[in-house]
Amino acid sequence: MSRAVRFERYGGVEVLEVVDVDPPQPGDGQLLLRVRAAGINPFESKLRSGLFKDAIPLSFPAAQGNDVAGVVEAVGPGVDRFAVGDELVATTAKRGSQAQLALVAQDRAVARPAAVPWEVAGGLWTVGTAAYATVAAVSVADGDVLIVAGASGGVGGLAAQLARQRGATVIGIAGADGHAWLRSRGIIPVVYGDGLAQRVALAVAASGPPTALIDTVGRGYVDLGIELGIAPQRIDTIVDDGAAARHGAKTDGAQAVTDPLAAITEIVALIAAGEVELPIAASFPLDQVRDAYTLLETGHPPGKIVLIP
Numbered sequence: 001m002s003r004a005v006r007f008e009r010y011g012g013v014e015v016l017e018v019v020d021v022d023p024p025q026p027g028d029g030q031l032l033l034r035v036r037a038a039g040i041n042p043f044e045s046k047l048r049s050g051l052f053k054d055a056i057p058l059s060f061p062a063a064q065g066n067d068v069a070g071v072v073e074a075v076g077p078g079v080d081r082f083a084v085g086d087e088l089v090a091t092t093a094k095r096g097s098q099a100q101l102a103l104v105a106q107d108r109a110v111a112r113p114a115a116v117p118w119e120v121a122g123g124l125w126t127v128g129t130a131a132y133a134t135v136a137a138v139s140v141a142d143g144d145v146l147i148v149a150g151a152s153g154g155v156g157g158l159a160a161q162l163a164r165q166r167g168a169t170v171i172g173i174a175g176a177d178g179h180a181w182l183r184s185r186g187i188i189p190v191v192y193g194d195g196l197a198q199r200v201a202l203a204v205a206a207s208g209p210p211t212a213l214i215d216t217v218g219r220g221y222v223d224l225g226i227e228l229g230i231a232p233q234r235i236d237t238i239v240d241d242g243a244a245a246r247h248g249a250k251t252d253g254a255q256a257v258t259d260p261l262a263a264i265t266e267i268v269a270l271i272a273a274g275e276v277e278l279p280i281a282a283s284f285p286l287d288q289v290r291d292a293y294t295l296l297e298t299g300h301p302p303g304k305i306v307l308i309p
Contacts, residue, residue: 037122
């Protein structure tokens with residue numbers, strides 16, 4: 001048997017259980033991973049709560065989680081890229097990463113370098129592809145002055161660092177508890193809240209006017225970008241479709257990445273080289289999945305939260 005997160009109805013963290021399930025069997029082109037770490041994401045909370053039950057109805061008992069890192073335990077027919085014992089960064093196709101064993105397709109997995117910790121590898125796929133998409137959406141290039149809202153979060157933090165890799169000056173809007181980390185990555189921190197536009201103006205005074213904005217938070221940041229004179233086609237939000245529609249801004253997220261393998265391979269290499277970092281806010285044993293999601297939903301600190309089976 002394998003232990004796995006399941007829930008029998010829509011609801012809050014109280015519906016989550018860790019139960020015994022039959023070990024999954026790899027099909028054509030699939031790999032069975034012994035999970036070493038599995039990331040958690042806000043979308044999973046929304047899905048479990050029933051927020052998307054009309055657009056994405058679930059069958060119960062439902063599994064949870066997509067991001068995963070682990071060791072190949074078995075391979076299915078047609079697998080030619082990996083072998084038993086390989087260590088991988090991956091994503092599941094139909095959820096179920098929050099378990100001791102998980103299935104992934106071989107074309108949704110890349111090798112894990114030893115320099116990339118398991119917790120980082122397990123929390124990387126969703127935020128990595130989303131960050132890559134946002135940076136591409138606003139065409140970040142050398143000389144740009146980019147504002148990133150939510151710069152201490154998983155997506156925002158990676159996007160800010162990828163933009164720095166491309167030669168941009170990056171202003172990161174985040175809570176004060178994330179400012180030291182932002183400075184360590186060469187990002188100019190600005191605290192959110194009342195008077196933000198004025199603080200951003202001061203931050204860019206030495207660098208020229210802002211040329212692009214990435215919004216991972218919502219709550220008016222698209223509007224702020226327009227007020228600061230940023231062209232709508234150089235604003236991307238992954239959370240505020242309404243504001244994007246009003247102003248003609250972009251809404252590119254992880255699904256906009258045409259070659260996720262290439263994107264994740266690039267980010268993994270940057271992390272292994274120490275040029276990009278994905279901070280881990282907290283890790284929890286699988287049996288404490290409710291505690292992990294409570295932290296995510298009520299007081300998410302800077303960085304990723306992961307489960308360790």
